[in-house]
Amino acid sequence: MTGMSKAEWHAAAQALQIDGRAVINGARTDALSGETRTTFNPATGQPIVEVASCGTADADRAIQIARETFESGVWSGMAPADRKMVLVRWAELIEKHAQEIALLETIDVGKPISDTVNVDVPSAVRTIRWSGEAIDKIYEQISPTGHDALALVTRLPLGVVAAIVPWNFPLSTTAWKLAPALATGNSVILKPASNTPLSALRIADLAFEAGLPKGALHVLPGPGGSLGQHLGMHMDIDGMTFTGSTPVGQQLMTCSGQSNLKRTFLELGGKGPNIVFPDANLEAAASAAALAVFFNSGQVCTAGTRLIVHESIHDQFLESVIAAAANWAPGDPLDPDTTMGPMIDRSQCDSVADYVGIGKTEGAELVYGGSTTLEETGGAFHEPTIFSGVHNRMQIAQEEIFGPVLSVIPFKDADDAVQIANDSIYGLAGAVWSRDFSTAHKVAAAVRVGTMGINNYFGGDITVPFGGFKLSGNGRDKSIHAFDDYTELKTTWIEFD
Numbered sequence: 001m002t003g004m005s006k007a008e009w010h011a012a013a014q015a016l017q018i019d020g021r022a023v024i025n026g027a028r029t030d031a032l033s034g035e036t037r038t039t040f041n042p043a044t045g046q047p048i049v050e051v052a053s054c055g056t057a058d059a060d061r062a063i064q065i066a067r068e069t070f071e072s073g074v075w076s077g078m079a080p081a082d083r084k085m086v087l088v089r090w091a092e093l094i095e096k097h098a099q100e101i102a103l104l105e106t107i108d109v110g111k112p113i114s115d116t117v118n119v120d121v122p123s124a125v126r127t128i129r130w131s132g133e134a135i136d137k138i139y140e141q142i143s144p145t146g147h148d149a150l151a152l153v154t155r156l157p158l159g160v161v162a163a164i165v166p167w168n169f170p171l172s173t174t175a176w177k178l179a180p181a182l183a184t185g186n187s188v189i190l191k192p193a194s195n196t197p198l199s200a201l202r203i204a205d206l207a208f209e210a211g212l213p214k215g216a217l218h219v220l221p222g223p224g225g226s227l228g229q230h231l232g233m234h235m236d237i238d239g240m241t242f243t244g245s246t247p248v249g250q251q252l253m254t255c256s257g258q259s260n261l262k263r264t265f266l267e268l269g270g271k272g273p274n275i276v277f278p279d280a281n282l283e284a285a286a287s288a289a290a291l292a293v294f295f296n297s298g299q300v301c302t303a304g305t306r307l308i309v310h311e312s313i314h315d316q317f318l319e320s321v322i323a324a325a326a327n328w329a330p331g332d333p334l335d336p337d338t339t340m341g342p343m344i345d346r347s348q349c350d351s352v353a354d355y356v357g358i359g360k361t362e363g364a365e366l367v368y369g370g371s372t373t374l375e376e377t378g379g380a381f382h383e384p385t386i387f388s389g390v391h392n393r394m395q396i397a398q399e400e401i402f403g404p405v406l407s408v409i410p411f412k413d414a415d416d417a418v419q420i421a422n423d424s425i426y427g428l429a430g431a432v433w434s435r436d437f438s439t440a441h442k443v444a445a446a447v448r449v450g451t452m453g454i455n456n457y458f459g460g461d462i463t464v465p466f467g468g469f470k471l472s473g474n475g476r477d478k479s480i481h482a483f484d485d486y487t488e489l490k491t492t493w494i495e496f497d
């Protein structure tokens, strides 16, 4: 529900005034080179606006200002209670501009407007407000030394932090990075994905309106291969927080080793196992299985792309999932009834189509969807797609497709289910469905992922940490634990006369 009709959303989108310039030192700024890049609407293929394409000189300028701001203490030295108020005001301003920001996210990413209104914007608001509210309630430690000494264990901000984010949840991931990084007193350089810079640029304007010092946040749209690498290699950046693909995360880790050992935290890909036992609430499990892989057109790192189903219910359950897939018909993202938008661009759509071809060649059975669709719109739409008869060693079960493609894999018993679930280079998220709490809990404990749902998929909120095991990364976004990624532990040892 969005409270507006499709026609009203289209009219509102037409009326948007969009500024594609970078944000440096609190002001909208062209790239020093004057270069721009067009951002396109994935639902129509039409251009939206020219966006500044920043290079290394822009980055060096922003990093220098960020460093000076950090050293000045205007933000890093501000009392936590005062930083809190800035973040809380920022969250309120985003809430006040919710319609505009939801629209920017919908036209830039292709997300259904009902999702951006009900999920992405409220989630960003909650993240920023919660992190602000938390920061003045944290106590530091005195260690259990002997009586002749006093030892303080405190946490200090890292300094200048670079945040690089992807295109699938631009607003949410931006908030997940900026809120704890700023709450803990860092200065931040944010590089949005080239495809989706608009919401990050807009919320940065609002941060300064809320009272954030100008030098504490800079948003630099620009190419990952050059600008992103420059940030990774920079000697004056103390922390790198990244969400994106595993290969780029690995490169950034290498950059850290080759430069100044900047603290580098990575949130990477996934191949989520969703395990269904015969005693589960099968109706709820089938509906959630479709949600787990078709939400956001499957462009979700935590997507439940491997549906691991007990062999005794396999055929019947597959029928229920196919029926649930009908609720995920691709359509116009500005229509409030649309549940599934386009892929981010044509090349992502082509990549999904290639994987559908690979699945067929590998001998999996295509039982639903399997094609691109709505070509007449100019958008990059792909049907929800289901393969059965998948073996976990097949390429479609091992590689992150990042599209609406489900692989259904049978299992014999709990050990078999866990073995299949863990047979992956990834370890980000998954779920298990059973009414037997012992089975559910044992399986949930044995699956090596950062977040496991029991009788739900995508469960969680800002109070719990989010991140991966194995090649899904090493950082944790959200919750108090995220503050650890943006701070250094410091010991102060005091001896008495």
Ligand code: NAP
Residues within 6 Å of the ligand: 164, 165, 166, 167, 168, 169, 173, 191, 192, 193, 194, 195, 222, 223, 224, 225, 226, 227, 228, 229, 232, 243, 244, 245, 246, 248, 249, 251, 252, 267, 268, 269, 270, 300, 301, 302, 400, 402, 428, 467, 468, 472, 473
């Ligand atoms: P990507 O290609 O890795 O890009 C992510 C970001 O990194 C973009 O801003 C990109 O800039 C930048 N980048 C690209 N090459 C770079 C380089 N060599 N050095 C530094 N930065 C570079 O990933 P994506 O295709 O945007 O996003 C999809 C991936 O993100 C999937 O693998 C998904 O699983 C993962 N993801 C993970 C999480 C999580 O929390 N674990 C959440 C969401 C998504 P350009 O846009 O300019 O290329």
